[in-house]
Amino acid sequence: LAADERPPSERHVSTPLGTLDAQVAGTQHAFRTGLTQPLQWRREQLEALLRLLEERAGEFHAAMEADLGKSDVETHLTEVLAVKSEVKNALKNLSRWTRDRRTPVPFIVGTARAHVQPQPLGTVLIIGPWNYPFHLLLMPLIGALAAGNSVVLKPSELAPTVSQTVARLVPEYLDREAVQVVEGGVEVTTRLLEHRFDHIFYTGNGAVGSIVMAAAARHLTPVTLELGGKSPVWVDASADLAQTAESLVWGKFSNCGQTCVAPDYVLTTPALAEPLAAEIARVTTRAFGKNPRTAKNYGRIINERHTERLAGLLGSGIPVMGGTADAAARYVAPTVLIDVAPDSAIMKDEIFGPILPILAVGDHHEAIEFINERPKPLALYAFTERPEVREDLLQRTSSGGITFNTVMTQLAVSALPFGGVGASGMGRYHGEYSVATFSHERAVLRRLPGFEPARLAKAPISRGVRRIL
Numbered sequence: 090l091a092a093d094e095r096p097p098s099e100r101h102v103s104t105p106l107g108t109l110d111a112q113v114a115g116t117q118h119a120f121r122t123g124l125t126q127p128l129q130w131r132r133e134q135l136e137a138l139l140r141l142l143e144e145r146a147g148e149f150h151a152a153m154e155a156d157l158g159k160s161d162v163e164t165h166l167t168e169v170l171a172v173k174s175e176v177k178n179a180l181k182n183l184s185r186w187t188r189d190r191r192t193p194v195p196f197i198v199g200t201a202r203a204h205v206q207p208q209p210l211g212t213v214l215i216i217g218p219w220n221y222p223f224h225l226l227l228m229p230l231i232g233a234l235a236a237g238n239s240v241v242l243k244p245s246e247l248a249p250t251v252s253q254t255v256a257r258l259v260p261e262y263l264d265r266e267a268v269q270v271v272e273g274g275v276e277v278t279t280r281l282l283e284h285r286f287d288h289i290f291y292t293g294n295g296a297v298g299s300i301v302m303a304a305a306a307r308h309l310t311p312v313t314l315e316l317g318g319k320s321p322v323w324v325d326a327s328a329d330l331a332q333t334a335e336s337l338v339w340g341k342f343s344n345c346g347q348t349c350v351a352p353d354y355v356l357t358t359p360a361l362a363e364p365l366a367a368e369i370a371r372v373t374t375r376a377f378g379k380n381p382r383t384a385k386n387y388g389r390i391i392n393e394r395h396t397e398r399l400a401g402l403l404g405s406g407i408p409v410m411g412g413t414a415d416a417a418a419r420y421v422a423p424t425v426l427i428d429v430a431p432d433s434a435i436m437k438d439e440i441f442g443p444i445l446p447i448l449a450v451g452d453h454h455e456a457i458e459f460i461n462e463r464p465k466p467l468a469l470y471a472f473t474e475r476p477e478v479r480e481d482l483l484q485r486t487s488s489g490g491i492t493f494n495t496v497m498t499q500l501a502v503s504a505l506p507f508g509g510v511g512a513s514g515m516g517r518y519h520g521e522y523s524v525a526t527f528s529h530e531r532a533v534l535r536r537l538p539g540f541e542p543a544r545l546a547k548a549p550i551s552r553g554v555r556r557i558l
């Protein structure tokens with residue numbers, strides 16, 4: 090096929106391996122010269138990133154439309170605006186987040202001063218995924234720059250237009266030596282992972298996450314792994330059904346369900362399963378019309394392979410709405426399935442598409458058991474007005490985050506850490522947590538002339554002093 094006839098996800102550019110090696114060496118050199126250390130440099134880079142977002146947003150909108158069929162409104166809200174507000178927040182708090190912190194010194198140490206010095210780690214590698222290809226590459230970049238690191242960015246080859254746009258625009262705005270973009274797929278990433286970085290920040294699936302971690306282990310490089318998995322939802326009779334359905338439709342069908350914190354499946358009581366499914370169908374028709382295929386605000390699946398994978402899951406239950414797919418058009422209808430068995434195909438792996446299975450369990454205790462029998466989720470959602478249910482979920486489950494009576498909005502609160510636990514990842518970022526992720530907190534102690542506890546060892550010690558010691 091001619092290059093322009095191939096589906097977008099097969100059209101990526103690859104940085105030649107020799108160039109890649111030189112780029113890594115260049116970013117490492119930039120760090121060693123001390124270029125990235127001054128707060129002024131970090132501020133200038135963040136301001137330049139903000140200008141890029143303001144002046145060139147149109148190019149990102151076009152790239153997002155080409156790769157994922159994303160509407161302008163969705164790109165604006167979930168990609169451009171989200172990153173812009175994170176940069177503004179970092180600029181506002183930069184000096185506070187990065188300054189030394191005095192700590193008290195215990196009496197036994199004598200006269201001394203101690204503080205924690207946050208230091209940049211060095212050169213960091215950021216590997217992004219395709220589903221929010223712009224957001225998930227630039228959000229960690231903000232923290233890496235704010236902390237004073239040099240950076241190699243590796244966008245996902247499965248969103249090739251975004252990858253090329255990032256590779257073209259980043260050098261126009263940011264320091265060309267300290268921030269470099271490397272493009273390509275498995276071969277390029279494998280080569281990158283042979284280099285010694287000071288931190289690797291990876292977002293994507295767990296299978297590749299363990300490849301990244303194994304490669305990092307060879308150099309004892311620390312990693313942050315932002316992974317996915319199945320994020321469950323509990324709905325009980327105390328919840329407002331209409332509002333629950335609104336949230337689930339938005340969470341499951343925006344970006345066609347290709348969101349790491351999208352609600353994966355719903356657990357509810359047998360009496361609620363059908364009314365909830367009917368309400369979701371009503372809200373979906375209102376949002377995307379009778380034929381979502383022609384709706385401007387309904388996206389497409391990233392490629393044919395993923396569309397076929399999703400089509401294979403449609404038989405896992407009875408469709409209350411949707412239930413159809415067209416691989417060539419990369420289309421999967423917004424679908425709700427009921428009567429889904431816990432061991433059916435759709436309950437094995439993260440769905441990562443617009444199919445919502447609803448499973449019936451006796452009560453929230455059974456739901457908790459169901460959740461705890463499976464890998465720890467990235468997000469856990471519950472729609473309930475019962476405080477005891479909320480408390481049981483908080484005390485008896487573990488997940489990256491837990492959100493009540495809404496979905497996905499936890500990401501907009503930058504004071505909350507974002508990251509997984511267990512199979513859903515390790516490490517966290519956003520806001521001040523990003524700066525901590527890309528910093529080393531060095532312990533600094535300085536003895537001052539004056540009281541010296543060692544002398545006490547030689548002197549006779551009174552009972553009072555001994556008690557204090």
Ligand code: NAD
Pocket residue numbers: 216217218219220221225243244245246247273274275278279292293294295297300315316317318348349350439441467509514
């Ligand atoms: P992807 O296919 O774009 O892969 C992610 C990155 O890994 C890409 O840059 C790719 O080049 C690289 N890669 C792929 N195979 C590799 C290999 N063999 N060796 C080295 N590098 C390799 O994205 P994906 O993994 O399909 O993304 C979807 C997954 O990511 C889902 O599981 C989703 O839940 C998860 N995700 C998590 C978050 C989060 O913030 N926690 C966000 C988005 C997506």
